Structure formats: C-alpha cells, structure tokens
Amino acid sequence: MMENFTYNSLTLQLEGLNVSKDSLYPAFLFFFFSYLFIMVANVGIAFLVFIDKNLHQPMYLLFCNLPFNDILGNSIMVPRLLVDMMQPPSERLISYYECIVQAFTTHMFGTTSHTVLMIMAFDRYVAICNPLRYATIMTNKMVIKLTVSAWGVAFVLVGILLGLTIRLNRCRTLITNPYCDNASLFKLSCESVFINNVYGLTFTVVLFTASVGTIVLTYTKITVVCLTSKNKSLNSKALKTCSTHLIVYLIMIFNGMSIITLHRFPKYSFYRKLSTVLFHIIPGSLNPIIYGLQSAEIRKFFLKMFQSKRILPSIKI
Template identity: 75%
Template structure:
C-alpha cells in the first residue's frame, strides 16, 4: 500500500530534465533571456513615464504588457535558474511559495489576454472613431480599462486557486518546472471534479472573450480601411494593428501549445519547455515588436544596444598648423 504524507509544507519540484552537457548552455540561455526581459521592459516603462509625449492612451495601455512580463518572469525564472543547477532531490519549495508562484503564473497568462483585449479596443476607437477618440479615451477611461484588465484576471485566478487550496494534500512532488494550479491540485487524493470543470470553463471563457474581441474589433477596422480611400488612415491602421496582432498571435499560440500538450502525457518534457517559453518569448519579443511601431521606443532600444560613443576630433585652426610648420623649419 502506498504511503502518503498529508499536508506537508515542503514540496519538491521535478524541474527540467537537463543532462550535464546541456546544463550550463540551458542555464545561460534562460539567464540572458531574463536579463533582456528585465532591461528592455523596465526601460520601456521608465521611458513612457518620463516622456510626456508618450503620455497617450496607446502607450499607457501598452505598459500593462511590460509590467506583466516583469512580474511574471521575476517570480518564475530566478527560481528556475537555481533549480537547473541543483540535483532533483534538492529542488525543494515551500507550499506557500508554491501557491504564490502558481497565482502569479496564472495572473501572467490571464492578464496577457485581458491587456491585449483593451489595447484592441483602443485601436478600434482610434481608427473607427478618430474624431471622438480624445473624448472616449480620456484619462478616466484608461484607468477603467487598466483596472478591468488586472481586476478581472485577479478575480478569475483567485477563484481558480481558492478551489485548489481547499483540498488536502497527500503528495509532495510537483510534476512541473514551476508551480501552477494543475500541479497543485494533482497533489490531492480528493475528488478534483470541480477543479477540472472550473479550469475548463475558465480557459474556454478567457479564450472565447479574447479571440472574440480581437476578431470583432479587427473585423470592424478592416471594413473601415476597405471602405475608406484615405491612404494616411490605412497606413496608420496597418502599422499599429499589425504589431498588436503579431504580439497577440505569439501569446495565443504559446498558450494553446501548453494547453494542447497537457493532453499528451508522452510529451511531458515538451510541455514543460513550452510552459517556460510561454513566459519568456512574449517578454523578449514584445519590446521589439512595439519598438518597430514607436519611434521613441525604437530610439531607446537602439541607443541601449547599438550606441557607440565617438570621440570628437579636436578643432585645430589653420593658423596653428602654419605656425607649427614654421617653428619646425
């Protein structure tokens, strides 16, 4: 008969299965990716805060993405880096730290959807109602949209984790490189039917609302562009919407890949890697994608990575050169 340890406060993470030959290459890949995410996203938030010309609804709403990338990766990646260098038996984590990590992980994924949804609404108003844009997208509306993006995600995730925290635990092994809701309720020997139903409903509602809002807003934007003969409007729509849509598709595909791999136990290692890349890839690409759209952000990124200081040549008067030649002769 199998022995169970009930409600133990120390859990063990399975982590990534990395051989000794690939341990340090994998470690440095995630390490430098994390540094890039922190530097670029913190820099963009600071840039938008300091530059008054960027105090516009589009950039203020965009700041939800780098903030979400900063929080989501700061909770997950440092812990992942330390576990890569440890043997599996020493990858221990407290139950409370695991709950916090699971909450921030799901907040990251949910807020990625809700933040891009409110950004799609902003682009819809800007292109379809340009004359009323300043009246609709005022400071109060930006605050409401930001609060709804984070607030709705908080409520959905709080219910998700609340249903899991009520369960008694009889196992201690987290079958994942980091903690999430599924890994936590799999520690229980109780009936998790309600958890599965709410988790499925949660995913369906989130994906339906997210995809539906993007399809609706971009459908109306497309109709406006096709019926309008204003080349300037069409060019602006293409520029702003293509970057937003590209960022949305990257996030959507990464998230759907993780969900799909959950259904196939033989691809558990691939699922673990996909779950990690779901955090890292959007965090790396979002600053680059939106840097293409914004001249200010593009200038910041180019100065940060490709700037070279060139020492100016000292100014030499022609008279000084003639005098030096005469003195020598």
C-alpha cells in the first residue's frame, strides 16, 4: 500500500482491521452484538446501582466507574471500527482532530481501568483488614476523592502523553492500526520521537508497577487476615468479593500483555490488531457478568424483578 506523504495533512487514513470476504459479515456481527451487549449490560448495572438504595455502598459506587469507563472506551472505538470494516481500505479516512480524540479516549480507557481497580483494591483492603473502621474511612467524601483521583491521574498522564505527540509535525498520513492511538500518531512524524518513546515507556512502567504493586500489597494483607481469622463468614465474603476483583484485574493484565508481546512479532500484525480491539471488548463484556453473578445484592434485585413479573400476569382484574 502506497503512503501519501503530505506535510501536516488534516485527513488521515486508517488501515483498519482487514478481514477476508468470507469472514467479513461474521466478524461484523460479532463486534456489533458485542458492542450492543456491552452497552445494555453496563448501562443496566450502573442504572441498577443508581436506583437501588441497598447498592449505595462504597464497593458498588466505586465499581460504577468500570461500566462508565467501558461505555466510554467502546463507544469511541467500536462504531467507527464497524463503519470502516464495511468500506474499502482507501475510503477509511479520519480527520486529524477526530484521531486525537480517539487516541485520548483509548488511552484514558486503558489507564483508568488500572486506576479504578487500584481504588477498588483499597476499598476491599479497608473492608476486610479494618472492618470496624470501614464506615468511618469509606465515607461518601472518600468515595468521591478516590473516584476523582482515579480519573484525574489518568487524565494528567494521558494529557501529557498526547501533548508530546501533538507538538510534532507530520509527514505521513497512514495510521497502521484499527483505531488511533498515541504510538500510531507519533509514527506519522519524520521528527525525532525520542522524548515520546521515553515518556511512553516511563508511563507504562509506572502505571503497571503502581497497579501490580497495589494489588499484590493489598491482597497479601487480605490473605494474611483471612488465614489468621477464624471468622468463616468474613473469610467467605472476602473470598467472593476479592476473587471477583482479581479475575477482572487478571483479564485486563492478560489482554494488555498480549498486545505488548505481539508488538515484538511484526508477522503477527493481524493478531496484534485483533487483540487491541478485544482489549476493549472483552473486559467491557465480562465485567458486568462477573460482578453481577458474584454480587448477592445484584442477584437479589434480579430475582425480585423476575418474581414480580411472574406474579403480575397471574393477577386478573
């Protein structure tokens, strides 16, 4: 494919996800129904937490950050991907400014997934290791502070990341990715991207170290408390809530590591592109299922709904 060398062009070309003619419609339907499920499930869970007063607890209020993040991250990426899949490669055009917004949102999604799971780990640590002080520590004010911190830190880190890229002049127009991200944007430049690479690497290392460090530290302390405690109900509750949180975290880490690993093997570029798309879709689909199935309160709400629906048809006027 020939690249169009245009200096600071405001129209860019997306390489997109190139699938064979035989696989086009199955792939399109898979992404379409995945997106539909993500929207319905995440909006449903967030709405449920909002309307049910029994769920107005720090654990669920902090969890609401995940559905919001999944909705935002997938809404910017998936609809655009679906449109591009149905167009020939030469017509997959995107404006430079739309590309920046997409890149910013994509990196916000990835970063906030880490920071939100970190504040959720802190909540589980306080609940299990300091149960008597939980109500005084995890106040509404603390929930707001933790939420603002999770989004604020991500906003600043990603803002600097994209700011360093925006300053560069561009001499290429082809984005070699299914959607815009920071790396594919700074690769359009013919200037030195040394600072971008250094900051990008530092950003990734700091985020992963802080994220993994927080999870390891809090879960080690939670494990110690559970092993030394003879309270079976406490241990059972801790195991349920913590296993849920840990499964979600491990899925996210596995997805992220797959993309980083596949970057080292250019011949598997299609699988790398596919994994970058699945990085959005898999957590967005699994988070509401995992939390919905594990939460007794959420299950009770749905049981009440189904029971009321069964009773209503039997009432005759």
